[in-house]
Amino acid sequence: MTEDNFVDYVKVFVRSGNGGAGSSHLRREKFVAKGGPDGGDGGNGGNIIFKTDKNLWTLFHFKFKKHFKAEHGKNGGKSRSSGANGNDEYIKIPIGSVIKDTDSGEVLFESIEHGEEFNAVPGGKGGLGNWHFKSSTNQTPKYSQPGVEGTEKKLTIELKVLADVGFVGFPNSGKSTLLSVLTDAKPKIGDYEFTTLKPNLGIVKYKDYNTFVISDIPGIIKGASKGKGLGHHFLRHIERNSILVFLVSCESKNIDRKFNILLDELKKYDSQLLDKEKILAVTKCDLIDKEKIDDIKSNYKLDFMNIDVHFVSSVTQMGLKTLKDSMWKKLNISL
Numbered sequence: 001m002t003e004d005n006f007v008d009y010v011k012v013f014v015r016s017g018n019g020g021a022g023s024s025h026l027r028r029e030k031f032v033a034k035g036g037p038d039g040g041d042g043g044n045g046g047n048i049i050f051k052t053d054k055n056l057w058t059l060f061h062f063k064f065k066k067h068f069k070a071e072h073g074k075n076g077g078k079s080r081s082s083g084a085n086g087n088d089e090y091i092k093i094p095i096g097s098v099i100k101d102t103d104s105g106e107v108l109f110e111s112i113e114h115g116e117e118f119n120a121v122p123g124g125k126g127g128l129g130n131w132h133f134k135s136s137t138n139q140t141p142k143y144s145q146p147g148v149e150g151t152e153k154k155l156t157i158e159l160k161v162l163a164d165v166g167f168v169g170f171p172n173s174g175k176s177t178l179l180s181v182l183t184d185a186k187p188k189i190g191d192y193e194f195t196t197l198k199p200n201l202g203i204v205k206y207k208d209y210n211t212f213v214i215s216d217i218p219g220i221i222k223g224a225s226k227g228k229g230l231g232h233h234f235l236r237h238i239e240r241n242s243i244l245v246f247l248v249s250c251e252s253k254n255i256d257r258k259f260n261i262l263l264d265e266l267k268k269y270d271s272q273l274l275d276k277e278k279i280l281a282v283t284k285c286d287l288i289d290k291e292k293i294d295d296i297k298s299n300y301k302l303d304f305m306n307i308d309v310h311f312v313s314s315v316t317q318m319g320l321k322t323l324k325d326s327m328w329k330k331l332n333i334s335l
């Protein structure tokens with residue numbers, strides 16, 4: 001998936017169908033002296049229905065269509081014939097979409113499973129035909145109800161990536177490179193900060209038949225939770241990850257401190273993120289020798305947090321097998 005195709009935020013305009021009007025028809029037949037009221041009911045307007053589809057991965061399809069209208073209900077007819085209901089308008093969304101009312105910000109729906117439906121805007125009800133209003137005092141009512149108008153809404157759709165494992169790290173820490181060696185993904189890699197501007201997803205094949213999904217998000221820096229760098233906009237993508245892998249480059253002077261900054265930024269965004277299973281990967285270890293690795297090991301003070309620490313290199317593949325084992329094990333604990 002190229003970055004340009006990764007659309008994770010859209011605003012759409014939707015309108016449900018108007019209800020059809022009830023009919024105020026009076027029966028007129030040759031041999032019936034006083035034909036009674038026989039106007040049928042109007043049909044209901046079509047609904048705006050969102051449907052979750054596991055074959056969609058992004059909101060890219062909204063790039064070209066942002067206005068959706070459901071069909072109006074048909075008017076009622078004579079002989080109590082009801083007007084047809086308007087067709088519903090179905091809008092497909094990927095799993096992990098959150099639909100909000102744009103004006104109030106209220107969350108209306110979160111899509112979790114394939115096939116789920118959400119009626120975001122019900123169609124207007126059809127009006128009743130005149131025969132409903134017949135009474136002892138009014139045998140031939142000419143009154144029938146008009147249909148209720150459809151409703152217009154502005155909705156915002158946000159996509160939270162539903163990957164099993166989320167990569168979290170400073171810019172340039174090697175997240176995208178690691179994604180590219182562990183999975184089939186081909187993200188952009190660069191020797192500069194903020195190479196990744198949109199999340200990337202990749203699928204890991206584990207021991208013959210198992211698979212899991214990793215998401216790589218843009219780098220996080222101190223102050224990200226206050227909007228620094230690319231800000232915290234992307235942190236919502238890791239809300240749904242089962243486990244988090246933190247990446248810190250072995251070139252960092254103080255690995256614990258860097259790790260703690262990352263934890264702190266996450267905590268400021270949403271403290272629940274820290275309840276997830278965590279792994280620390282010290283990256284680019286091909287750049288240092290074994291002595292330096294031992295030195296780092298004896299200096300860091302992470303043991304008390306019960307964190308699995310892995311020394312890895314995407315270049316030499318060092319530590320990647322045990323990192324995969326650890327991700328798989330933690331995924332299966334947290335499921």
Ligand SMILES: Nc1nc2c(ncn2[C@@H]2O[C@H](COP(=O)(O)OP(=O)(O)OP(=O)(O)O)[C@@H](O)[C@H]2O)c(=O)[nH]1
Pocket residue numbers: 169170171172173174175176177178188189190191192193194195196197217218219220283284285286287312313314315316
């Ligand atoms: N020597 C060495 N270099 C690496 C390794 N992994 C990544 N790099 C280099 O580090 C730089 C940054 O790599 P990226 O994978 O783009 O880093 P990132 O964390 O995705 O960066 P952002 O997208 O900017 O947040 C690139 O020049 C990579 O070639 C590694 O294992 N060893």
Ligand SMILES: [Mg+2]
Pocket residue numbers: 175176177188189195196216217218219
């Ligand atoms: Mg990157």
